[in-house]
Amino acid sequence: MFEAFKNGTPVEVWQALVQDAYEQTGRRLDESSESYLVFVLLRYQADGLLLARTQGMDWLLAMDLAGTARADALRDVGDRCLLVAGLFPGLAERRRVSVDYFIDIGRSAYQGVADVTRQTYAALYAQLARSYGELVRTLSAIRGSQAHRAISLAQ
Template sequence: MVASMNQAPISQGSRVQLWHEVVREAEDRSGRALGEERESYLVFVLQRHLQDAYLLARTQALEWLAAQEQIGSARADALRDVGDRCLLIAGLFPGLAARRRVSVDYYIDLGSGAYDEVARSTRASYADLFAQLARGYRELVVVLRAVRTGTAG
């Protein structure tokens, strides 16, 4: 990886370690401290979904509707994926919203709502995490924007 003149290069460690470092630097730039659980979850999302060749081609509202037809853990997993993808779009690919003639807030509302549904329909420890993610969704988006731009906001 390449670093700017005033930044140390990020070039050693596992993929997870590298993503953690990128996210921590973005937290510093954005002035947001996510805490260990939300930071780790954000790293998980980055690792899991950024290799998805169809990430930007999916229509998240249709994915959300399809999730509503599922039951149990399949429904929770599908809703989690909607929340994850909306998070990445709002934070890393906000231009997609404009091209689709919707606001970034559309993705934020859809994604945080999906996480909230996961929180209300799963076991306690998982529910707690997703309740935190739903409440702090905008904060996660701000950190991702700092990942994207290298600056806060």
């Protein structure tokens, strides 16, 4: 895995981290959920505004939209809530809400995407909504293993 960090593309690095999370948790995601999780990590890796957004408000605004605009906005809310819940749970504490707040909004957002999209995407987002907790656990394992590594390397 360390070879992926040194020489790998961003996709290879995120995939290696997800694989490492499997070793930490002993649990695997199905292939489509794993691929989607890597896609989300790639998509948001340079988003400087990720933690500044108010997901509850973004979810409410998305619910006022229709069609593709609604699906896209809900997908974005679900993705961002996933990253916050899994990688930045301290944000919930600072905002005086629980991590479950982000999980509930994110799961609901993905289910909303499943409800308004075509059949192929509907199945994927319904699956993501059902396995949202597992996705968060995978990201939490990534966060935990990287924090442990950083401490070990610093010593």
